[in-house]
Amino acid sequence: MRNLKTEVDALGEVVSKKNSFSAKGLDALGKQIVFSVLRQFFELQAITQELLVKQLNRKHKDLELLIMCGLYAIDNLNQPAHTSVNGAVETSKALKKPWASGLINATLRRYLRERDKIRSRALTTTAAISNHPDWFTRRIQQDWPQEYDQIVSANNTPAPMHLRINQQKVSRNDYIKKLTEVGLQAVKSEHSRYCLTLTDPVSVEKLPGFNLGLVSVQDEAAQLAAILLDPAAGDHVLDACSAPGGKSCHLFEIEPEITLHSIDVDKDRLARVQENFTRLGIRGDIIHQDLLQIKDDQISSFDKILLDAPCSATGVIRRHPDIKLLRRSSDIDKLGSTQRQLLENCWSMLKSQGDLVYATCSILPQENEDLVAEFVQRHADAQPIEVNLTIGKSQAIGHQLLPAIGAHDGFYFAHLRKTSAGKAL
Numbered sequence: 563m564r565n566l567k568t569e570v571d572a573l574g575e576v577v578s579k580k581n582s583f584s585a586k587g588l589d590a591l592g593k594q595i596v597f598s599v600l601r602q603f604f605e606l607q608a609i610t611q612e613l614l615v616k617q618l619n620r621k622h623k624d625l626e627l628l629i630m631c632g633l634y635a636i637d638n639l640n641q642p643a644h645t646s647v648n649g650a651v652e653t654s655k656a657l658k659k660p661w662a663s664g665l666i667n668a669t670l671r672r673y674l675r676e677r678d679k680i681r682s683r684a685l686t687t688t689a690a691i692s693n694h695p696d697w698f699t700r701r702i703q704q705d706w707p708q709e710y711d712q713i714v715s716a717n718n719t720p721a722p723m724h725l726r727i728n729q730q731k732v733s734r735n736d737y738i739k740k741l742t743e744v745g746l747q748a749v750k751s752e753h754s755r756y757c758l759t760l761t762d763p764v765s766v767e768k769l770p771g772f773n774l775g776l777v778s779v780q781d782e783a784a785q786l787a788a789i790l791l792d793p794a795a796g797d798h799v800l801d802a803c804s805a806p807g808g809k810s811c812h813l814f815e816i817e818p819e820i821t822l823h824s825i826d827v828d829k830d831r832l833a834r835v836q837e838n839f840t841r842l843g844i845r846g847d848i849i850h851q852d853l854l855q856i857k858d859d860q861i862s863s864f865d866k867i868l869l870d871a872p873c874s875a876t877g878v879i880r881r882h883p884d885i886k887l888l889r890r891s892s893d894i895d896k897l898g899s900t901q902r903q904l905l906e907n908c909w910s911m912l913k914s915q916g917d918l919v920y921a922t923c924s925i926l927p928q929e930n931e932d933l934v935a936e937f938v939q940r941h942a943d944a945q946p947i948e949v950n951l952t953i954g955k956s957q958a959i960g961h962q963l964l965p966a967i968g969a970h971d972g973f974y975f976a977h978l979r980k981t982s983a984g985k986a987l
């Protein structure tokens with residue numbers, strides 16, 4: 563019988579305190595429970611509300627989260643249903659609300675008795691059926707009407723584990739052999755020549771040579787950013803929003819003879835860039851800077867710039883289901899003004915004839931194609947370069963990948979070259 567207090571506390575951090583999900587303090591099963599409850603949040607919430615004869619006061623949100631964990635445990639854990647119920651009942655005492663144990667018991671037992679009836683009454687709204695907030699389903703319906711089902715299903719399905727092989731140290735074929743030696747299986751992914759897809763996800767400690775920098779965990783779509791920027795020996799390369807450093811490391815792995823500058827505004831996240839550089843043996847300057855302000859000596863100083871902009875992260879919901887609870891529709895406008903300013907500033911840091919790749923892990927045109935199209939309109943020296951990918955959708959400007967079951971995340975890429983055609987308007 564499992565006490566679910568740690569899980570309820572972790573959910574409360576996201577749902578009530580609006581913090582990002584943290585696995586701190588959770589064991590593997592606890593992580594699975596919290597992650598899954600976040601993924602199925604809107605469905606479990608609707609069932610809970612259907613079950614509760616009287617809605618709970620807001621100060622008892624923890625009890626609502628406990629019922630949701632109990633429902634998840636009943637339907638998914640490999641244990642008798644009464645064990646799941648008893649675990650939830652015991653947890654009400656650990657939450658210092660022993661008075662609620664009868665309520666928890668009655669609610670979950672009613673679910674066991676009337677499961678089909680309760681589910682069909684509860685699962686009637688778009689939010690409960692899709693497991694997404696209304697603002698987001700409205701946006702998908704507006705922006706991707708044909709792809710609505712694909713996006714929703716992909717967001718609700720666990721993502722595969724993609725590896726980026728550091729080919730300065732080992733080839734993809736040789737790494738597959740190393741995996742086989744420790745009983746793991748992987749196949750070459752199609753679209754990134756650095757990528758392997760593991761048949762079953764494992765913790766990084768199980769990956770041969772992880773500490774020696776042979777391999778990193780990175781989605782296949784994310785790997786396309788550094789490939790598109792195509793760093794060449796001698797290039798001065800800026801990774802403008804670099805933390806935690808996945809794409810900076812990839813740029814260096816592709817071409818170690820670059821001068822790499824990795825900037826980020828977030829000091830804590832920059833510490834992770836340093837960790838990754840050390841593990842992988844990357845040489846580059848790690849710089850703490852807010853790129854909404856740039857310095858005079860940074861103007862026109864880079865041959866290539868990757869701007870992996872802060873965004874809604876709506877392309878990576880399956881890896882971060884807390885996004886469905888943390889993001890608001892109003893965030894998109896705010897993010898847009900930051901993205902626009904970062905793009906302006908990065909553009910002024912780019913040399914003439916230089917290349918800039920703008921990337922986001924968003925599926926919303928407002929942060930992607932529309933924003934870059936408007937930028938190109940205002941800058942006569944910005945020439946869009948075709949993004950040649952055999953997956954995803956070519957847009958008027960740039961290329962959009964939508965999350966795909968068993969494959970890559972949702973990502974957007976635009977490639978711009980700075981010509982001498984004219985001054986910015």
Ligand SMILES: C[S@@+](CC[C@H](N)C(=O)[O-])C[C@H]1O[C@@H](n2cnc3c(N)ncnc32)[C@H](O)[C@@H]1O
Pocket residue numbers: 802803804805806807808809810825826827828831851852853854870871872873
């Ligand atoms: C999508 S993440 C970057 C992921 C990273 N490129 C990677 O592959 O590991 C966006 C980053 O932008 C940074 N950021 C947001 N606003 C910024 C600003 N004004 N100046 C510099 N970095 C900023 C955030 O701290 C965050 O680390």
